[in-house]
Amino acid sequence: MSMFCYQCQETAKGKGCTMQGVCGKTSDVANLQDLLIYTLKGISILGLKADEIGMNIPEVNKMLVDGLFMTITNANFDKDRFVKKIREALELREELKAQLKEKGVELENLHDSATWYGETVEAFEAKADSVQVGVLATENEDIRSLRELITYGVKGMAAYVEHAVNLGFEDENIYKFMRKALVATLDDSLTVDELVALTLETGKYGVDTMALLDKANTETYGNPEITEVNIGVRNNPAILISGHDLKDMEELLKQTEGTGVDVYTHGEMLPAHYYPAFKKYPHFAGNYGNAWWKQKEEFEKFNGPILFTTNCIVPPAPNSSYADRVYTTGSTGYPGFKHIPDRVDGQAKDFSEIIEHAKKLPAPTEIETGKIVGGFxxxxxxxxxxxxxxxxxxxxxxxxxxxxxxxxxxxxxxxxxxxxxxxxxxxxxxxxxxxxxxxxxxxxxxxxxxxxxxxxxxxxxxxxxxxxxxxxxxxxxxxxxxxxxxxxxxxxxxxxxxxxxxxxxxxxxxxxxxxxxxxxxxxxxxxxxxxxxxxxxxxxxxxxxxxxxxx
CATH class of the missing domain: 3.40.50.2030 (Rossmann fold)
Structure with missing residues (x-):
């Protein structure tokens, strides 16, 4: 067994992936994801101490959300990005320790997740392979089950939090709960009943998070309304945007305006068409294709570049004609795909490279015609x-x-x-x-x-x-x-x-x-x-x- 992951529905044989993920992630990436989660739990231990004294820790909030989101199924397959993120997490953890010590906070007898340290890839991989890290570190099957259920719930919460934050909406109570929940998964004193109660509390904060994101989306872009969405194509070069992030959608539409490049949605980005704010863009052409898992076939035919704002990425085949046309941004990543950096100092992301790429490519090949209705x-x-x-x-x-x-x-x-x-x-x-x-x-x-x-x-x-x-x-x-x-x-x-x-x-x-x-x-x-x-x-x-x- 070179890895163990059973967080998605398609896990091998309905039990767990042990050699390579059905999703396509390699064992070394899977283990680094486990190590990142382990490190985030250590940061959360310190974060709770910061919460107790009313210390403001926005950098910890961002690290938790970004790190958790990266480990969601089909979001990021890039080993180098995980190595970098673990290094950043360790650096942040040590900085937080120093800040807490300056304020007189006791830091004795910390859990290993808050004390281990490494600098090289080899050290990271050795730690990831240790008995302390990963799903199977918890021997009791029921305790392990509830710990993972809570962890996966917090991962999903992090994804929605990130979208809300990108639109300028935050709730400090959600961050505090995320820390509390992650730390609880390390607490061997908690009973099954206590973990069941925490699972329901995770649901409570999940509802709060979705309410926050709903507020962010509707106050920024208006309430969705009944809309017919074209599923055919035009004759212009185009960019296909996939994932979930509406801020990326907005910035891409603004930057493609007047360029002759159309924008089509893919997968879960389809509902962007329902928001009034996006209807003013005449080059917002329609929706191309279907759900995420058909992308290998459909991306071949789209002809233009594809932008992933979030999961779900399917690793392209070795002989793929579209791999050099795929871009990632945010928490997503895949080896060989070009990555568009995050926003700096509140400035928009720079989509100029993908736009120039689109101009050089033919219009999409039509795969279906008609309209679909949504916006309810x-x-x-x-x-x-x-x-x-x-x-x-x-x-x-x-x-x-x-x-x-x-x-x-x-x-x-x-x-x-x-x-x-x-x-x-x-x-x-x-x-x-x-x-x-x-x-x-x-x-x-x-x-x-x-x-x-x-x-x-x-x-x-x-x-x-x-x-x-x-x-x-x-x-x-x-x-x-x-x-x-x-x-x-x-x-x-x-x-x-x-x-x-x-x-x-x-x-x-x-x-x-x-x-x-x-x-x-x-x-x-x-x-x-x-x-x-x-x-x-x-x-x-x-x-x-x-x-x-x-x-």
Whole structure:
């Protein structure tokens, strides 16, 4: 076993990747990711001491968010970037120690994560291979399961925090909780029950984080509105922007204005089209392609350069024609891809190189035509509330199905296309995240003019779906959100989906079906806790599951 990772849904054999990640990350990168997380936990120990004395530590906040985000599935495969980040983390940790000592803070008997030190790659790799670092350092299966569940939730939280911070929105309480949660995963005195409670608290702060990001997005770019998005192409050279970061989207659109270069969205960047602020750009051409896992085929045909603002990167094939056209920015990285540096002193990122590259390349090859409709975030749905309530009261709408989450490579995910197709015509799908690509191009019709697929946006916009449910609970004067005619059939893939799930559990949502498989990091006993307390279940087949959902 040269590595161990089971943080994503596609982990090898449903148990764990031990030689190389199914995602494509090599064992040395996987181990350095573990070491970075370990070091961030050490920094968090010191960070809690700083919190106790009211010390302001913005550099620690940034390090935690950036470092955690880098380790999310399919975000960063670049070994050199992890080596650099670990060095920066160690330097910051030692600076923080010095500052705390100056203020008279006691620093005796610190955990190894706050004291180990190395300078060379060899020293980092040796430490990463030690028994103290990595998932399997925790021997008890149930404790390990809960520690990882919390860690992955905090990783997902960090991703959403970074997007909000990029727009100038922060909440110090979220940073403090992230430190608390990471440190708790090192505490051998905590019981299973205490870790379960911390898991739900992670969900609480996940909801706070998604609310913060929703505020950042809507106050900066306006509330999403119902929008038809073109999926064909024009005849101009173009840039394809993937990921989730709307600040990068804004700066790229501004810098490409008047250049003759069009901009297309890919994957989870599709919902950028729903924001009013982006509609003023005539060169914002449409959406190209589908979910992240089809990028090898679709990037070949796009012809122009591709910009990753966040995950999900799929390593290109050795004979790829597009690898020299891919750029990364933010927390993303891949060996050989050009990286666009972060903002300095509040200035915009410099996208001039990718723009000049685009001008030299042909227009995208058309792979499909037509339009897709989205923009059903909470504000827009609230505007339709009267129509929706009337449709429910008259029986035109019998049930809502929350089918949010992630898409992925496994053939078993065709289940979600089949399920959407099989749903009765008097049901409505509420979706967010790239799971939508399993059915957002199907002709599922409408109910009295109301589309049968409500796309709220990105994975973080699952928060909108929760607000919609809570609003319906209020309108129908119900005591419990679980009394609503809403069923949850959610697909997951990576750690941002984990924090969404924990957020839903915190809000009291029960009987969520999670697929296509349950997480490998959930031990049988932890699964039992989730089943007994929250009604969590997996999926089977469309016919049998439909009977359960429609009962």
């Amino acid at each position: 975030a909470h504000n827009q749905v609230f505007a339709l509330a009267d129509q929706i309530v009337e449709a429910v009261k008259t029986g035109a709408i019998k049930k809502f199905f929350v089918m949010a989450g992630c898409d992925g490579r496994m053939k078993s995910r065709d289940y979600y296309t089949e399920f959407a197709t099989a749903l009765p015509k008097d049901t409505v799908i509420l979706t967010a995240g790239c799971a939508k690509y399993k059915y957002n191009k199907l002709d599922l019709g409408d109910i009295n003019g109301i589309p049968r697929v409500f796309d709220a946006g990105q994975c973080n916009d699952s928060y909108s779906l929760a607000l919609i449910a809570l609003k319906l609970k209020e309108i129908f004067k119900l005591e419990d959100v679980n009394e609503l005619p809403i069923a949850y059939n959610i697909a997951w893939y990576e750690q941002k989906a984990v924090i969404v799930l924990l957020g839903l559990l915190y809000l009291g949502v029960k009987n969520i079906h999670l697929g296509p498989t349950l997480p490998a990091f959930l031990s049988p006993n932890v699964v039992n806790v989730l089943v007994e307390n929250f009604g969590i279940a997996g999926i089977t087949n469309v016919e049998d599951d439909m009977k359960i959902f429609m009962a």
